[in-house]
Amino acid sequence: MNNVNIPTKAAYHHGNLKQALMSAAMKELATEGLEAFSLRGVARRAGVSAPAVYRHFADKDALLVAVATQCAERLAVAMVEAVKAAPPEPLEQFRATGIATVRFAVAHPEHYRVICMPGVLDAIPEPLRAKQSAFVESQRQAIIAAQARGEIADLPLDDLMLAASSLVSGMAHAIIEGRLGKVDDARATELAISVTGVLGLGLIPRTEEIHDPYRNVTVKTKRR
Numbered sequence: 001m002n003n004v005n006i007p008t009k010a011a012y013h014h015g016n017l018k019q020a021l022m023s024a025a026m027k028e029l030a031t032e033g034l035e036a037f038s039l040r041g042v043a044r045r046a047g048v049s050a051p052a053v054y055r056h057f058a059d060k061d062a063l064l065v066a067v068a069t070q071c072a073e074r075l076a077v078a079m080v081e082a083v084k085a086a087p088p089e090p091l092e093q094f095r096a097t098g099i100a101t102v103r104f105a106v107a108h109p110e111h112y113r114v115i116c117m118p119g120v121l122d123a124i125p126e127p128l129r130a131k132q133s134a135f136v137e138s139q140r141q142a143i144i145a146a147q148a149r150g151e152i153a154d155l156p157l158d159d160l161m162l163a164a165s166s167l168v169s170g171m172a173h174a175i176i177e178g179r180l181g182k183v184d185d186a187r188a189t190e191l192a193i194s195v196t197g198v199l200g201l202g203l204i205p206r207t208e209e210i211h212d213p214y215r216n217v218t219v220k221t222k223r224r
Contacts, residue, residue: 018056021046025067026110034119039063061123068123071111076132078104090146094139095196098168102192105172106185112172153202167199168192 024046029037039060043050057063082100086093105112114120124132143160146152152160171191175183183191 017046017048017052021048021053021056021063022067022070023110025063026071026114029067029117029120030110030113034117037064064120064123065125067114068120069125069128071108071115072121072124072128072132074108074111075101075104075115076128076135079135089151090142091152091200094143094164095200097139098164098196099189099192101168102172102175103185103188105176106183106188109176112176116169116173164196164199167195171195 021042025037025042028041028045032038032041037060039053039057040050042060042063043053046053053063057066078100079097082096083093086096121129140157140161143152143157147154147157174180175188175191180191
């Protein structure tokens with residue numbers, strides 16, 4: 001028996017075949033990988049004939065572009081909204097992107113898995129890629145300025161960015177792979193706030209107390 005959860009043809013009478021194909025493509029990518037990704041596999045997974053796919057996508061590259069674009073756009077919207085709602089301090093704005101990423105992974109695990117696949121983001125159209133680069137660069141410049149003001153430790157910027165992305169990516173994957181048990185949005189937010197807070201504070205004992213605006217608590221880090 002096929003256990004792929006193939007939708008019935010009746011589901012497509014309302015004009016949602018294009019989105020159904022994109023959803024099937026995300027599952028196909030997660031299962032088969034980018035190199036083995038094919039329109040035939042997507043059609044089989046969606047429960048339609050191969051010609052039905054061509055009515056919406058000229059070839060597998062066009063389908064890949066559509067999937068990659070949707071995934072990237074949805075994550076970008078989540079991150080921009082999170083930054084707007086975050087406290088104005090550069091560290092908290094940077095932290096907000098990490099929290100938003102974890103929450104996005106929990107809400108849209110298939111989208112997140114696709115984004116993380118090597119080579120998929122290369123399919124994103126150049127205008128969207130430029131917007132993403134501009135967003136990342138704005139964060140880098142904000143951190144550089146904050147470092148110059150003494151608000152963020154004077155660590156190599158690339159090391160700082162890599163540490164943050166690794167922490168967030170690791171947590172997101174741990175959650176969607178079930179290694180942390182059942183995690184809903186509230187719990188994902190709580191976990192992301194905690195781990196990004198640890199990153200922000202660092203591990204070296206300090207002599208001051210630092211206020212965490214996300215949890216609205218003062219963290220005591222006084223040396224014994």
